[in-house]
Amino acid sequence: MIANKNYVIRLSNYRNALKRFKKLGFIRVFSDNLADAVGVSSSQVRKDFSLFGITGNKKGGYQVDELTKKIDSLLGKDRVQSVVLVGAGKIGKALINYKAFEPEGIRIVAAFDIDEKEINRKTPIPVLPLDDLEVYIKKNKIEIGIIAVPENVAQSVMDTMIEAGIKGVLNFAPIHLRGNDDTVINNANLRLELENVIYFVNALGKTKRKR
Amino acid sequence: MIANKNYVIRLSNYRNALKRFKKLGFIRVFSDNLADAVGVSSSQVRKDFSLFGITGNKKGGYQVDELTKKIDSLLGKDRVQSVVLVGAGKIGKALINYKAFEPEGIRIVAAFDIDEKEINRKTPIPVLPLDDLEVYIKKNKIEIGIIAVPENVAQSVMDTMIEAGIKGVLNFAPIHLRGNDDTVINNANLRLELENVIYFVNALGKTKRKR
């Protein structure tokens, strides 16, 4: 399996670039075009494609439509991805209202919260009691979950999800979650992202002053 | 300058581990202890420290307090980091209420929004008109900014920030922002994070079925 996160990010970048080429009326693109658009080398583009089993035509490049379709399939864009969200707090609500998901085929089908006041079955994305989570996942065969609950309950939510058959989790809780070997865990630690910015600003500032 | 994001993440992990060792009453730790706690090799720990100019004592390991202090300083934890937030929508509000910032010395000092209805100078973190952004940054010498506005206005906010002297940006808008060479940009693309999970779940699922 392709193990590196960067491959997937590049794949997604190629996809965005392809959309733009399509809009400009391109029927086919060369590895050079994509490389320029995404900011990588053309070797990288061809290497990536070869890795994912994508082939083009020598001299003819890649058909935009065909290539788009192949990348869509790799990224699971050829079908709607149903996702459950646990935690209807501030981050949970932001995700429920996040507009970049739906047009990309990602659908949060239900949210869950332990707080009775948050429960609401009438909203487009219903907010259900946390106790219903396991049954819901099993019944609807959901594979992807988002954890947006406080640190101290994140692991127990994770355990429930795995028990119910979830295969991949995006975790917003600032804690290292334990899964099993079959579970993909991706941590979105907002504090860490900001700390990264802070570190590099400080480091850059220091080298500058030294010059 | 240390260019790799992973170094900073590991540094932050060492820091968390150190806090736990401290709680357990450790006065000093060995590279082996830290390696176990963080899940890297002890070579890596020592290599990282050597890179950041951190030295220990042969045989004696590292003093927990001293080491913590050094890492704190590298990560800018020895002082409060003031940050401005632009965009008081769903994500913006989630960040305003994000509890993991303040105890780590990250303070959102003001938020800005273009929508009059969102303006509120009385809240602990005031929400001010977008027009005041540039003056505010300059007056308070803010170096770090968070962009949580819609895609179509993100670049113009970025431009204003740079104009005003911002040195680092955490960007939540799903778009590639252009800065200049002195500006650190870190993109927190939530959709991309979720797409990563989806990709690996699909890829893992396929290899499994093949077995």
Next chain:
DNA sequence: TAGATTGTTAATCGATTAACAATC
């Protein structure tokens, strides 16, 4: 002193880039 741990150098591993034969 004997044993253990650092700090650094060398070896390995993995990812990116360059080069070029195949070929359209």
Next chain:
DNA sequence: TAGATTGTTAATCGATTAACAATC
């Protein structure tokens, strides 16, 4: 055909790991 582009192999680059001399 001549020229251009792919797909892949080899070379390079960078990051991680192993090994070990220095030394506490």
